[in-house]
Amino acid sequence: MTKPYQRPSADEPAWWFICAGGDIVLDAEGLPPHGRLQDLPLPTLDEYQVIWLGEMRERSCYLVLADFGDDAFAAVGEFQSLRALVARNDDHLFSMAARAKQVTEFVNTHRFCGRCGARMQAVDWELAMQCNTCQHRCYPRISPCIIVAIRKDDKILLARGSRHRPGLFSVLAGFVEAGETLEQTLEREVMEEAGIKVKNIQYVCSQPWPFPNSLMMGFTAEWASGDLHFDPFELEEGDWFSFDTLPETPMAGTIAYKLIEATKQQITTASDS
Known part of the structure; x- marks a missing residue:
C-alpha cells in the first residue's frame, strides 16, 4: 500500500x-x-x-x-x-x-492540536495528524448533509437560498445534526425550511461536495401534507414548479441536477402507468 x-x-x-x-x-x-x-x-x-x-x-x-x-x-x-x-x-x-x-x-486546519495546542505531526502510514504531546489524533473531517428533491403530483419543489445568485433555484438541503439519522435530518430540514411533511423517502446517490468538506447524500421524496411556509433566514423564495416551466437550476454534474432529473423520471413513470 x-x-x-x-x-x-x-x-x-x-x-x-x-x-x-x-x-x-x-x-x-x-x-x-x-x-x-x-x-x-x-x-x-x-x-x-x-x-x-x-x-x-x-x-x-x-x-x-x-x-x-x-x-x-x-x-x-x-x-x-x-x-x-x-x-x-x-x-x-x-x-x-x-x-x-x-x-x-x-x-x-490541523497544524495545532485542538486539545492541548501543541504542534501536530503528520502520521506517515495513514492520512492523519498526531499530537505527540497528548496523543490526540485527527482524521479528515467529513460533514454529512442531506439534499432532497420533493414532488407533489407532477410538480417539483424548488427554492432560492440567500446564498444563491439571483434567478437560480435548487432543491432543499441541510446538515445532519448529532444523533440524527439521515431520514430524521431530511424530515426536520424540510419542515424547518418549507413547513411541509414528506413521505416515500428514497435514496438516490451521494456526492462529495468540497466547499469545504461535505458529503451530500441525495434523496427524492413526495409531499405528504402542509402548505409551503419558507424560513426567511434560509430561503428567499420558492414554489412548486412544472417541468415545462422550470426556472434556472443547478448545472449538470451537480447532485441537485441528478435529483431533479430523477424526480422528472419518477413523474414520467407515474403518468405512464
Missing part, C-alpha cells in the same frame, strides 16, 4: 492536484496536469508538501499543497475554483479533486 507521504519518482506518470487557497490548478483543457514530473514544466517539489490521494484511471494522484498566490505553477495552468470541474460531468475526476481540496483543508 502506498503511504500518503511517499514522494513520487520523476518518471512516474501521475495526476497532479495542485491546491492553494481553495482553488486548484487546471490546464488549458480544464484538467489537472497529467504526466511525468520530468516531462512537465513543474517546479521542484522538494519545498512543497506532497500527499498521495489514490488512483484514477490507473494512474496515481498526488496533492501538492501550494501557497496562495504562488505563480510557480503558471507554466502548467492557472488556479481556478473547483466548481469549474463540476460542469465536466465527470464523477471520478470531481471526486478525486474533491478529495484533494478536502485533504488540503484538513492539513491547513
Whole structure:
C-alpha cells in the first residue's frame, strides 16, 4: 500500500492536484496536469508538501499543497475554483479533486492540536495528524448533509437560498445534526425550511461536495401534507414548479441536477402507468 507521504519518482506518470487557497490548478483543457514530473514544466517539489490521494484511471494522484498566490505553477495552468470541474460531468475526476481540496483543508486546519495546542505531526502510514504531546489524533473531517428533491403530483419543489445568485433555484438541503439519522435530518430540514411533511423517502446517490468538506447524500421524496411556509433566514423564495416551466437550476454534474432529473423520471413513470 502506498503511504500518503511517499514522494513520487520523476518518471512516474501521475495526476497532479495542485491546491492553494481553495482553488486548484487546471490546464488549458480544464484538467489537472497529467504526466511525468520530468516531462512537465513543474517546479521542484522538494519545498512543497506532497500527499498521495489514490488512483484514477490507473494512474496515481498526488496533492501538492501550494501557497496562495504562488505563480510557480503558471507554466502548467492557472488556479481556478473547483466548481469549474463540476460542469465536466465527470464523477471520478470531481471526486478525486474533491478529495484533494478536502485533504488540503484538513492539513491547513490541523497544524495545532485542538486539545492541548501543541504542534501536530503528520502520521506517515495513514492520512492523519498526531499530537505527540497528548496523543490526540485527527482524521479528515467529513460533514454529512442531506439534499432532497420533493414532488407533489407532477410538480417539483424548488427554492432560492440567500446564498444563491439571483434567478437560480435548487432543491432543499441541510446538515445532519448529532444523533440524527439521515431520514430524521431530511424530515426536520424540510419542515424547518418549507413547513411541509414528506413521505416515500428514497435514496438516490451521494456526492462529495468540497466547499469545504461535505458529503451530500441525495434523496427524492413526495409531499405528504402542509402548505409551503419558507424560513426567511434560509430561503428567499420558492414554489412548486412544472417541468415545462422550470426556472434556472443547478448545472449538470451537480447532485441537485441528478435529483431533479430523477424526480422528472419518477413523474414520467407515474403518468405512464
